[in-house]
Amino acid sequence: MISASNEAVPGGSVKHAAAGNGASPAAIDDVVEPLTPEQLAAEWEEERPPHAGPLANVAAAVAAGALGIAGLAMSVGMGLGTPEKPEAGLWPFIISLVMIAMSVALLLFGRKKLDAEAFSSSSWQVAAGIGTLVGFVLVIGVAGFEIPTLLLTFVWLRFLGKETWRMSIVLSFAVTAAFYLIFVVALSVPIPHLL
Known part of the structure; x- marks a missing residue:
């Protein structure tokens, strides 16, 4: 008679082992079953650092927005030029505009999200x-x-x-x-x- 047992393996998989009775040696089946997406999500949630909360999201949006405004001012000082003849400040100007737009979006919508991690x-x-x-x-x-x-x-x-x-x-x-x-x-x- 053969009895089967399940053994947990590091990495979140399950290893099945079959043990034989009597004089025959134990046969081990090394098939490792992967975790389901739900099990993986639960495991990641346990290991995840605590959430930062809405105040941290607002602070991040304000800091990124201030950096974008400073970059905007500095890029204008370097000169923008035209799309045909760009000067040194054109690309920093565009990147600063994107930073400001993303900061506004984070300020408006990020307070309701809990995806940000707390400082550790x-x-x-x-x-x-x-x-x-x-x-x-x-x-x-x-x-x-x-x-x-x-x-x-x-x-x-x-x-x-x-x-x-x-x-x-x-x-x-x-x-x-x-x-x-x-x-x-x-x-x-x-x-x-x-x-």
Whole structure:
């Protein structure tokens, strides 16, 4: 007589095992059944950080709107030009307009949504990423792009992405070399560089 049992497997699947009685060895059926969409949704909901709430959505809309207004003013100061002969401020102007429109939409409709996540300890990773990117922009004009790109990529991979030391070092050099070959050698983009 064979009895079957279900065993939970990490990752949310169910593993069926059939055990034999008597002298015969136990036969294991390694068929793993995937979760249904409803089970996956319930599992994701349990692991999800708490909701931010309507006040956080309003604050995000106001902050993004203020950034869009500042970008609008700065892009007008750089000059817009015409669609046939665009100047430096045309694309930042368009992007700033889109940011303002999205901020208004979030302000009007986002207060009723609960999709935004509350700030948690992992939110500091985003702040660290933005801070290192700002540092990159400030240093690139003085040191060229090679060393800041190498350091930025390494910090993002090792400390924000939790990659191994070896993978972080190898990928940092590979990304920097690829950027150099694409932008300096192939496209001759006038960016500050050492070599």
